[in-house]
Amino acid sequence: xxxxxxxxxxxxxxxxxxPKPTPETPLVEVSVAxxxxxxxxxxxxxxxxxxxxxxxxxxQTRLDYLRKxxxxxxxxxxxxxxxxxxxxxxxxxxxxxPEATTWGYVIAEVDDQxxxxxxxxxxxxxxxxxxxxxxxxxxxxxxxxxxxxxLEDDPYRSLVWKLKQEGLIKPQxxxxxxxxxxxxxxxxxxxxxxxxxQLEPALAPARRLVCSESARxxxxxxxxxx
Numbered sequence: 001x002x003x004x005x006x007x008x009x010x011x012x013x014x015x016x017x018x019p020k021p022t023p024e025t026p027l028v029e030v031s032v033a034x035x036x037x038x039x040x041x042x043x044x045x046x047x048x049x050x051x052x053x054x055x056x057x058x059x060q061t062r063l064d065y066l067r068k069x070x071x072x073x074x075x076x077x078x079x080x081x082x083x084x085x086x087x088x089x090x091x092x093x094x095x096x097x098p099e100a101t102t103w104g105y106v107i108a109e110v111d112d113q114x115x116x117x118x119x120x121x122x123x124x125x126x127x128x129x130x131x132x133x134x135x136x137x138x139x140x141x142x143x144x145x146x147x148x149x150x151l152e153d154d155p156y157r158s159l160v161w162k163l164k165q166e167g168l169i170k171p172q173x174x175x176x177x178x179x180x181x182x183x184x185x186x187x188x189x190x191x192x193x194x195x196x197x198q199l200e201p202a203l204a205p206a207r208r209l210v211c212s213e214s215a216r217x218x219x220x221x222x223x224x225x226x
Contacts, residue, residue, distance in 0.1 A: 015126025015176050018072050018084055019107045027070050029063075032090050032100045035071065035083040037145050038122055039129035039177070040137070042088050043157030044196040050092035062093065063101065071104035074122060078113040084127045084176075088161075091148040116142070129177045135187045156183035158196040159206055168210050170220040178219060182210070185218060 021027070054062055072084040083090070084107065093100045108125075110118045119141045122128050128144070131137035133152035145151055160182045163169050172178040189209050194202035215221050 017174050018176065021070055021105045025105050027067065027103045027105055029101050030081060030104050032094045032102050033098060035081055037087060037148055037151060038082055038084055038127055039087055040131060040139065040145065041133040041152040041154040041157065042091055043161045044153040045158030045199060046088045046161040047092045050089055051096055054093055055096055066102045071102060072107045073104045074108045074110060074118055075106050076110040076112060076118040080115060082118055082122060091151060094148050126176060129180055135184060153196050154183060155194060155196045156187055159186060159199055159202055162199055163206060163210055168207060168222060170222055172220045175219055182218060
């Protein structure tokens with residue numbers, strides 16, 4: 001892809017923090033394939049890396065691990081479930097085990113069987129990411145992918161994942177789509193062509209950019225000390 005494919009600036013609405021589970025929060029085992037995404041894309045570099053980790057584990061070992069990383073979910077009156085986090089982890093698992101299950105917890109109930117009501121609720125909470133793999137959007141919520149397997153690959157999100165792995169960006173678990181915010185910021189900077197399979201051409205300039213003073217106002221900025 002071309003490094004100057006900037007798209008538009010990311011404009012996300014005000015958001016509510018995603019409720020975290022407590023020791024008393026009931027967990028339910030759900031089919032990964034049945035979960036509905038709340039975002040358009042993922043960074044496939046992260047997906048592929050997680051698949052390597054999962055591939056050597058038994059199904060029970062994976063399930064035991066996932067119990068410690070439950071999925072926050074919104075459920076409507078028809079029993080449909082929208083996942084509000086964990087897209088990368090579960091997209092990677094579904095790619096190697098179509099029958100995989102995971103653990104989740106319900107953070108909100110929408111008393112309506114129409115999927116549009118749940119989507120509207122998610123949007124009012126700031127829990128939708130409506131930008132596509134090229135940074136274009138916001139797209140209409142009704143066009144959201146219906147399955148984890150159809151999520152697009154955003155190379156800029158892959159790049160941010162790698163930079164976080166290297167310790168150059170602080171995690172900000174309370175900010176929805178924190179990594180996508182960084183991806184949108186990098187999209188507006190000059191980078192050489194790269195892809196999720198070939199991040200190397202963009203890594204050196206991206207490292208300099210995320211540590212520079214120009215990124216100071218970004219949540220998770222670590223500065224030159226990184």
